[in-house]
Amino acid sequence: MSVVNEIKCSHCGAPLTFEPGEMLTTCKYCGYTVLIETGEPFTLEHSLIINKFDQVQIEEPIKAWMRGGFLKPSDLAKKAKLTEKNLVYLPFWVVSVQATSTYKGVFERITPALSKEGKIEKEYDWLVLARKTAVFPTREYEVPLEGKIPYDFRKIESFARVLNSEIDKTEAEEQARQEIDENHRFLAQQDIDKIIEFKTEIKIEETVYLHVPIWFIKYEYKGKDYHLLIEGTTGTAVKGDIPSIKL
Ligand SMILES: [Zn+2]
Numbered sequence: 001m002s003v004v005n006e007i008k009c010s011h012c013g014a015p016l017t018f019e020p021g022e023m024l025t026t027c028k029y030c031g032y033t034v035l036i037e038t039g040e041p042f043t044l045e046h047s048l049i050i051n052k053f054d055q056v057q058i059e060e061p062i063k064a065w066m067r068g069g070f071l072k073p074s075d076l077a078k079k080a081k082l083t084e085k086n087l088v089y090l091p092f093w094v095v096s097v098q099a100t101s102t103y104k105g106v107f108e109r110i111t112p113a114l115s116k117e118g119k120i121e122k123e124y125d126w127l128v129l130a131r132k133t134a135v136f137p138t139r140e141y142e143v144p145l146e147g148k149i150p151y152d153f154r155k156i157e158s159f160a161r162v163l164n165s166e167i168d169k170t171e172a173e174e175q176a177r178q179e180i181d182e183n184h185r186f187l188a189q190q191d192i193d194k195i196i197e198f199k200t201e202i203k204i205e206e207t208v209y210l211h212v213p214i215w216f217i218k219y220e221y222k223g224k225d226y227h228l229l230i231e232g233t234t235g236t237a238v239k240g241d242i243p244s245i246k247l
Contacts, residue, residue: 007039022164031153032232044169044209047148050155051213051232055085058215073245076221084218087160087209087232091130093172098123101184101200105192116192120184126176129134130165137239143212147233151211162211169207179203
């Protein structure tokens with residue numbers, strides 16, 4: 001990781017490092033978070049999900065994933081060689097909202113077509129990944145939010161990497177709004193075939209900055225490399241490449 005710039009932590013005086021494009025940085029020595037652009041302290045909630053595995057223990061959920069489920073080679077757990085086990089604390093924004101969409105449209109599956117109105121009302125803890133280039137299946141993943149604690153730098157393992165946020169709170173909230181609106185349009189299309197009017201109102205109740213421990217695993221099987229992401233608090237596989245089975 002290249003250090004391009006340096007400011008001092010306003011809490012403990014230690015140097016803070018960050019990369020181009022990052023919006024927030026968290027002090028390695030005291031856990032204090034500042035806004036890079038202004039140097040101002042970050043005043044919103046910053047939380048942490050605890051990692052419960054070390055580099056040996058993590059092999060258990062990895063092997064369990066390899067043994068379980070369909071469509072995996074039967075000798076995968078036995079033959080796969082783990083070549084990388086990296087613990088990374090990925091930054092997320094969790095935007096808690098009440099979202100209400102009202103719509104008018106036409107139901108065309110019957111003749112004559114029918115005009116219809118509807119309403120979708122939902123509450124979400126909407127997850128926004130705070131890194132621009134990382135690949136993470138945010139929509140299919142549910143953060144175990146009940147396990148979150150205030151961010152505590154003492155809980156971060158010395159071998160782990162903590163990534164800073166590349167998007168600020170306002171951008172995260174805007175992204176959540178757009179994604180929720182899209183999601184509701186998709187839901188409305190189960191009910192109507194053509195949307196004539198559509199409006200989503202979103203009430204943001206809370207936005208939390210959160211670091212989640214994710215194990216980035218690389219394994220080799222029959223000469224090829226595959227990737228697997230395991231979340232470090234429950235050991236759940238978030239996403240994994242599965243070698244194809246030759247029939
Ligand atoms: Zn500090």
